[in-house]
Structure formats: C-alpha cells, structure tokens
Amino acid sequence: MNRLYHVPLSPFCRKVRLTLAEKRIEVELVEERYWQPTPDFLRRNPAGKVPVLRMDTRVMSESQAICEWLEDMMPSPPLMPRDADGRYEVRRLCAWFDDKFHNEVTSKLLYERVNKRITGQGYPDSKNMKFGATRIKTHLDYMAHLLDQRRWLAGDAMTLADFTAAAHLSCLDYVSDVDWDRHAVVKDWYVKIKSRPCFRTLLVDQVPGLLPPAHYADLDF
Amino acid sequence: MNRLYHVPLSPFCRKVRLTLAEKRIEVELVEERYWQPTPDFLRRNPAGKVPVLRMDTRVMSESQAICEWLEDMMPSPPLMPRDADGRYEVRRLCAWFDDKFHNEVTSKLLYERVNKRITGQGYPDSKNMKFGATRIKTHLDYMAHLLDQRRWLAGDAMTLADFTAAAHLSCLDYVSDVDWDRHAVVKDWYVKIKSRPCFRTLLVDQVPGLLPPAHYADLDF
Numbered sequence: 001m002n003r004l005y006h007v008p009l010s011p012f013c014r015k016v017r018l019t020l021a022e023k024r025i026e027v028e029l030v031e032e033r034y035w036q037p038t039p040d041f042l043r044r045n046p047a048g049k050v051p052v053l054r055m056d057t058r059v060m061s062e063s064q065a066i067c068e069w070l071e072d073m074m075p076s077p078p079l080m081p082r083d084a085d086g087r088y089e090v091r092r093l094c095a096w097f098d099d100k101f102h103n104e105v106t107s108k109l110l111y112e113r114v115n116k117r118i119t120g121q122g123y124p125d126s127k128n129m130k131f132g133a134t135r136i137k138t139h140l141d142y143m144a145h146l147l148d149q150r151r152w153l154a155g156d157a158m159t160l161a162d163f164t165a166a167a168h169l170s171c172l173d174y175v176s177d178v179d180w181d182r183h184a185v186v187k188d189w190y191v192k193i194k195s196r197p198c199f200r201t202l203l204v205d206q207v208p209g210l211l212p213p214a215h216y217a218d219l220d221f
Numbered sequence: 222m223n224r225l226y227h228v229p230l231s232p233f234c235r236k237v238r239l240t241l242a243e244k245r246i247e248v249e250l251v252e253e254r255y256w257q258p259t260p261d262f263l264r265r266n267p268a269g270k271v272p273v274l275r276m277d278t279r280v281m282s283e284s285q286a287i288c289e290w291l292e293d294m295m296p297s298p299p300l301m302p303r304d305a306d307g308r309y310e311v312r313r314l315c316a317w318f319d320d321k322f323h324n325e326v327t328s329k330l331l332y333e334r335v336n337k338r339i340t341g342q343g344y345p346d347s348k349n350m351k352f353g354a355t356r357i358k359t360h361l362d363y364m365a366h367l368l369d370q371r372r373w374l375a376g377d378a379m380t381l382a383d384f385t386a387a388a389h390l391s392c393l394d395y396v397s398d399v400d401w402d403r404h405a406v407v408k409d410w411y412v413k414i415k416s417r418p419c420f421r422t423l424l425v426d427q428v429p430g431l432l433p434p435a436h437y438a439d440l441d442f
Contacts, residue, residue: 046363047321058306062320064285065312072305084293085279091286099283100268142267 005032005044005052008205009114009174011106012063012098013051014167019067019160020053021198023074027053029201035119064094067160079160089154093161097168101139106168108132109177114210136172137182144183158193166193170202174212180221195219226253226265226273229426230335230395232327233284233319234272235388240288240381241274242419244295248274250422256340285315288381300381310375314382318389322360327389329353330398335431357393358403365404379414387414391423395433401442416440 004020004027006013020027032041034050045052045061053060060066071080080087109132112124143165146153154161169190172178180187193199203217215221225241225248227234241248253262258269266273266282274281281287292301301308330353333345364386367374375382390411393399401408414420424438436442 047317049321060309060313062313062316065309065316068312069305069309072308084290087293088281088286088290091289092281092283095283095286096268100270 002027002056003030003054004028005030005041005054006050007031007034008207009110009171010050011102011164011167011171012049014170014202015063015098015160015164016051016053016066017201018163018167018198019070019079021201022077022079022163022196023070025070025074064091064098067163071160079158079163081155081157081159086155090159090161093154094164097161097164101165101168104135105132105139106171108135110171110175113175114207118207133177136177137179140179140182140186143186143189147183147185147189152189162189162193166190166199170194170199174205174207174216175210176213191219191221223248223277224251224275225249226251226262226275227271228252228255229428230331230392231271232323232385232388232392233270235391235423236284236319236381236385237272237274237287238422239384239388239419240291240300242422243298243300243384243417244291246276246291246295285312285319288384292381300379300384302376302378302380307376311380311382314375315385318382318385322386322389325356326353326360327392330357331392331396334396335428339428354398357398358400361400361403361407364407364410368404368406368410373410383410383414387411387420391415391420395426395428395437396431397434412440412442 002025004013004016006017006029008031017029032050032052034041034048037048041052042048044054044059047061049061051061051063051066053066060069067079071078080090108128112128112132116122116124143153150156152158152162153165169178180190194203206212223246225234225237227238227250229252238250253271253273255262255269255271262273263269265275265280268282270282272282272284272287274287281290288300292299301311329349333349333353337343337345364374371377373379373383374386390399401411415424427433
C-alpha cells in the first residue's frame with residue numbers, strides 16, 4: 001500500500017493529498033510528528049520534513065518535486081499545461097504560494113496559532129499575527145486580479161497552482177483566517193475547487209482540541 | 222536584448238545566470254535594488270524579488286520556474302534527465318538547497334553579513350551566524366554522502382541540482398564561509414563545476430566595499 005506521512009494542517013501535505021486524490025491514487029495517511037523525528041523518519045527524509053510519499057520501493061519528499069513526479073508518471077487528468085509558457089506560469093504561482101504566501105501569511109497566522117501549540121513552542125506572537133492578517137489581504141487582492149482575467153489561477157484550466165493556493169487557504173480556513181467576503185471572484189473559485197471529490201479528504205480532517213468553524217466543511221458556505 | 226535583473230550575491234540569481242550561460246543565452250545584467258522597489262520593478266514582478274528575466278516580450282520570475290522554462294524551451298545542453306525518477310531527484314535537491322540550505326545556512330551567514338549591511342538593516346546577529354556555521358557542516362556532509370555514490374549531486378550527469386548547490390556555495394565562498402577541506406569529494410565537485418565556462422561570469426563579480434578572498438576566483442584553489 002502506498003503511504004503518505006503527513007500532518008493534517010500542513011499546506012505542503014495537502015497539496016500532495018489533493019494531487020493524489022485528483023489522480024485517483026490511493027494512499028494510507030500516516031500522521032508524522034516531524035518535530036520529534038525518529039531515526040526511521042530521518043531515514044525516509046533526511047530533511048526531516050513532511051510530506052513523505054512512499055510508493056512501491058520509492059520514498060519521496062519535497063511537495064513540488066512529488067507533484068511534478070506524479071504528473072510525469074500519471075499525466076491524466078492533467079494538472080500542468082503541455083506548453084512551456086503554461087508550465088512556467090503554473091510553477092511561478094506554486095512558488096508564489098509555497099514561498100511568498102507561506103512566509104508572509106501561513107507561517108505568521110497558522111504556525112503561530114496552531115503549530116506552536118502542537119509542538120510546545122509557547123504562545124502566538126501578536127506582531128507576527130498582525131503582519132499575517134495584513135498581508136493576506138494583499139494576496140487575496142492578487143488572486144482576484146488573476147481571476148478577473150482567467151477561469152483558474154494560471155489560465156483556463158485547473159492546475160497545480162490552484163491546488164497549491166487552495167492547500168494554503170484551506171489550512172487558514174480551518175482557523176477562520178480567510179475573509180471570503182473580500183472578493184466574490186476568489187470565493188467562487190474556492191467554492192469550485194472545494195466541491196471537487198479530491199477535496200473531501202481535507203474537509204474531514206480534525207485536529208484534536210481545535211474544532212474548525214461550521215463553514216469549513218460546508219460546500220455552499 | 223534579453224535582460225536579467227539581479228543582485229550579484231543572490232544564489233537564486235546565480236542559479237539562473239549559470240543556466241543561461243550553460244545554454245549560451247546572452248543577457249544584459251542589470252542590478253536591481255529590490256529592497257527599494259520602484260513601481261517599474263513591481264510591475265515586472267509583483268513579488269518584489271530578484272531574479273527577473275526579460276526575454277523578448279516575456280517577463281519571468283521565480284528562479285526554479287525560470288530554469289525549468291529554459292530547459293523546456295532550450296533542452297540542449299540538458300540540465301534535467303529525461304526520465305521521471307531522474308527529474309524528481311533533481312527537483313528534490315533544488316528544493317533542498319533553495320529551501321533547507323537557504324533557511325539554515327545562506328540566510329544565516331550571507332544575509333547576516335552582507336545583505337543586512339547593503340540594505341541598511343544593522344549588524345549581524347551572532348546567534349544566527351553561529352547556527353549557520355554549524356549547519357553548513359551537516360550540509361557539506363550530506364553532499365559528500367551523495368557524491369560518494371554519484372559523479373554529480375543528482376546522478377551521473379551534471380544537472381540543475383549542481384547549479385543550485387553551486388549558486389549557494391559560491392555566494393558563501395565570496396565571504397569565506399565554506400570549509401573546502403572538510404571533504405575532498407565536495408572540493409573536487411566544486412573545482413569541476415567552477416572550471417566550466419558558464420561559471421566565469423560569477424567569478425568576476427565584485428561587491429563594492431567587500432573584496433572576495435584570493436581563492437574565490439582561483440580555478441585551482
């Protein structure tokens with residue numbers, strides 16, 4: 001059986017989970033306490049991070065490298081365009097969310113509020129949270145700017161860029177940090193992606209001691 | 222004329238410069254003070270980061286996305302294997318250096334010592350520098366572990382993974398932060414890559430007020 005070592009509220013794990021589910025690849029989910037790494041875990045990934053995907057004899061890490069590998073091996077249904085310019089735009093936006101959005105928003109809101117508590121690193125830093133709450137607005141504005149011109153973030157087809165953005169936003173939505181009323185076009189995009197069968201696995205996630213808001217799993221929120 | 226907006230001691234810019242030079246694509250280098258972004262610069266890249274590559278009518282950002290685009294458009298000489306497993310390993314290692322090595326080493330040593338001064342953010346934090354100086358040893362050990370089994374970092378051919386690692390290490394070498402005597406196999410690898418014609422552009426870089434050590438441009442150091 002294929003296995004994904006993950007934590008539920010990690011955007012990088014969620015991106016891989018969405019890609020696996022969209023391509024109908026079944027995996028057993030195994031929660032990994034990466035902040036207390038065991039020798040076994042470090043053997044699977046010397047970087048000490050999740051996600052780690054075990055498929056047959058392969059053990060793979062780094063979410064973008066895993067998703068590109070899945071796309072190379074199982075190109076249907078496609079999550080990358082076939083032309084170089086289209087692929088560039090998908091990769092640029094994946095990096096936008098996994099790097100810029102992650103540094104400015106995910107790490108400032110989700111990690112302060114959830115990861116610090118889970119890993120026993122103390123209380124949230126209010127300066128960080130204020131910074132994240134300000135920056136997420138700019139990012140939602142940028143998404144609206146893109147979605148005013150395109151059906152999906154990177155063009156007219158749904159791609160890995162949409163999964164990457166939705167992976168981050170769905171984690172933040174679990175802790176009620178997304179103002180969906182800011183842009184109708186962004187909310188419409190999220191309703192579309194949230195309604196896909198691949199998204200179901202994320203909507204049943206439960207973090208002990210931290211209930212999601214009622215709208216989290218509601219497809220028509 | 223193609224243009225690359227860059228700063229000399231940015232590993233992400235250097236990775237793109239190496240890829241362009243290896244593929245013999247001429248570009249005009251334009252230094253960009255990204256920490257004082259102009260409206261023009263933010264139009265070219267709303268993320269406010271370097272590198273930005275202008276080729277014909279295209280304006281591109283995010284170093285990995287740019288390099289993959291160059292590989293898609295100009296596959297010769299190749300910097301990625303043709304098989305999915307080989308490509309996965311290259312992408313995993315690019316992420317290793319651009320994310321893990323960058324967070325643990327480049328940002329702790331180079332940014333504390335050089336970027337803080339250039340951008341007027343004060344003095345280096347000695348705790349960060351100590352952390353970076355410890356972590357670089359582990360990374361050099363990991364490189365030696367890979368190079369004990371392979372001719373190049375991701376396999377038997379030189380790839381974008383080697384350029385990514387060399388881009389980070391060459392910046393650190395400019396400020397004398399690499400102990401090349403730690404592993405002969407890592408030094409041999411760096412001598413090989415440093416001797417390539419594509420590397421010449423990096424060896425003549427000069428940061429005002431900060432001279433590199435004598436061995437920096439020496440091919441037989």
